[in-house]
Amino acid sequence: MTVMTPAFAATATSNGLLDRYRAMLDGHQANAAQWLETQLSRADQLPDDLPDTLAQLGQWSVRHSADVARDYAAYLKQRQQGAPRRYFSNRSQAIWFLQQVAPTKAVDGAWLQGTLKHWADPRYHDLIRTYLEELGNGDPRCNHVLIYQRLLSRLGCQEPVLIDERYLQGSLQLALGQHSDRFLPEVIGYNLGYEQPPLHLLITTYELAELGIDGYYFQLHITIDNAASGHAQKSIQALQQLCPRGEEAEFYARVRRGYRLNDLGVDTPSLIASFNLDEALFTALEQKSLFGQFMHADRCRLQKRTINQWLSEPGAMPDFVAAMEQQEWIRRGEDPANSRWWKLIEGPTAPMFGVFTPYEKQLWHDWIAADWQAPVRRVLPGAWEGELALEVPRLQSAGDPDVGDLVERMLGNRHATPDGLLATRNYLLATGLAQEEPR
Ligand SMILES: [Fe+2]
Numbered sequence: 001m002t003v004m005t006p007a008f009a010a011t012a013t014s015n016g017l018l019d020r021y022r023a024m025l026d027g028h029q030a031n032a033a034q035w036l037e038t039q040l041s042r043a044d045q046l047p048d049d050l051p052d053t054l055a056q057l058g059q060w061s062v063r064h065s066a067d068v069a070r071d072y073a074a075y076l077k078q079r080q081q082g083a084p085r086r087y088f089s090n091r092s093q094a095i096w097f098l099q100q101v102a103p104t105k106a107v108d109g110a111w112l113q114g115t116l117k118h119w120a121d122p123r124y125h126d127l128i129r130t131y132l133e134e135l136g137n138g139d140p141r142c143n144h145v146l147i148y149q150r151l152l153s154r155l156g157c158q159e160p161v162l163i164d165e166r167y168l169q170g171s172l173q174l175a176l177g178q179h180s181d182r183f184l185p186e187v188i189g190y191n192l193g194y195e196q197p198p199l200h201l202l203i204t205t206y207e208l209a210e211l212g213i214d215g216y217y218f219q220l221h222i223t224i225d226n227a228a229s230g231h232a233q234k235s236i237q238a239l240q241q242l243c244p245r246g247e248e249a250e251f252y253a254r255v256r257r258g259y260r261l262n263d264l265g266v267d268t269p270s271l272i273a274s275f276n277l278d279e280a281l282f283t284a285l286e287q288k289s290l291f292g293q294f295m296h297a298d299r300c301r302l303q304k305r306t307i308n309q310w311l312s313e314p315g316a317m318p319d320f321v322a323a324m325e326q327q328e329w330i331r332r333g334e335d336p337a338n339s340r341w342w343k344l345i346e347g348p349t350a351p352m353f354g355v356f357t358p359y360e361k362q363l364w365h366d367w368i369a370a371d372w373q374a375p376v377r378r379v380l381p382g383a384w385e386g387e388l389a390l391e392v393p394r395l396q397s398a399g400d401p402d403v404g405d406l407v408e409r410m411l412g413n414r415h416a417t418p419d420g421l422l423a424t425r426n427y428l429l430a431t432g433l434a435q436e437e438p439r
């Protein structure tokens with residue numbers, strides 16, 4: 001078995017998406033409009049489930065959410081009857097998935113960033129409000145990008161190495177956001193697709209809780225994107241408001257193209273199912289071996305070879321781990337606490353404390369445990385978030401801030417910085433878009 005390191009995999013399949021994604025985050029144009037045209041022609045090849053006319057969209061959305069509710073009820077029933085988890089067989093798989101979608105989550109809402117400057121035109125308000133809610137209205141507790149960053153940070157995986165394709169949806173979102181005037185119907189269509197809560201959101205939330213991971217980010221999207229009053233409903237209202245009279249058919253055809261962009265790349269259930277624990281562990285070890293191959297004393301031997309020899313041979317990780325198992329450093333299918341190797345790497349007094357990241361230790365844990373399942377306490381969505389002491393930034397500048405300058409500070413994922421949060425608060429005031437609290 002050959003294991004490609006992710007860095008190698010990224011160059012082997014590179015379409016330059018990572019570079020594009022980074023450039024756009026930095027605010028560069030990166031030929032985004034032209035690139036977007038190419039992606040739209042790719043999306044033209046895909047089928048979609050939209051109704052024939054714009055007038056049927058309301059019904060379509062209601063039916064969509066009824067289907068999701070029905071399928072979710074069936075899922076819950078299966079689980080109550082003893083069916084295993086549908087998505088995540090262990091914590092490693094869940095954490096792996098959370099990292100794979102991180103580039104998309106890091107720019108949540110970015111396809112709408114170009115609408116901010118139209119604050120004086122009420123037809124844009126549904127889209128702008130959706131964007132502002134993605135930003136948590138400048139409240140770090142509610143900012144979607146920050147919520148996701150906190151989740152990854154708590155799980156110990158902030159800088160995942162990913163294949164190029166993982167940057168596709170994030171790049172699309174940034175490109176749509178940069179050129180939303182030119183691609184307004186497509187932006188509206190993309191938004192329409194992105195904001196309809198799918199079945200996998202519900203299942204993910206449920207299974208993360210079971211695995212002891214706070215699925216607040218996913219739970220939040222079930223509630224905030226709902227079809228009655230949430231982002232799903234706003235997405236249809238925005239379409240009706242911004243569609244020019246007499247040009248409905250042409251406009252709707254372009255909306256459909258934008259809608260289909262959501263389906264470029266791998267879908268969520270297939271992505272989750274593509275996880276392979278062996279591969280994930282060996283890939284992580286292969287990367288680590290580059291640093292570890294000179295670090296071990298030569299008296300450390302496994303099957304007559306020094307550890308340094310094992311680690312310096314490319315592709316040797318599967319055999320290395322097999323040797324550890326033969327030597328009974330690892331007892332597979334049992335509580336990892338029974339394995340000598342686990343005691344070397346886990347715990348504050350372990351000799352190899354700190355060598356592996358929390359995610360890498362989880363890979364080891366689940367690989368060793370195999371079918372043995374550790375009892376895990378359910379973590380209800382919001383449990384970790386509730387412990388935080390975050391404050392809403394206070395407005396410093398009275399006077400009249402320049403809205404153009406505020407918008408600039410809210411683009412990409414800049415809104416998730418302290419300065420961006422402050423700019424968001426100021427934008428709400430300056431544009432009159434702040435909403436009154438009930439009292
Ligand atoms: Fe969001």
Ligand SMILES: [Fe+2]
Pocket residue numbers: 134195224225231
């Ligand atoms: Fe949303």
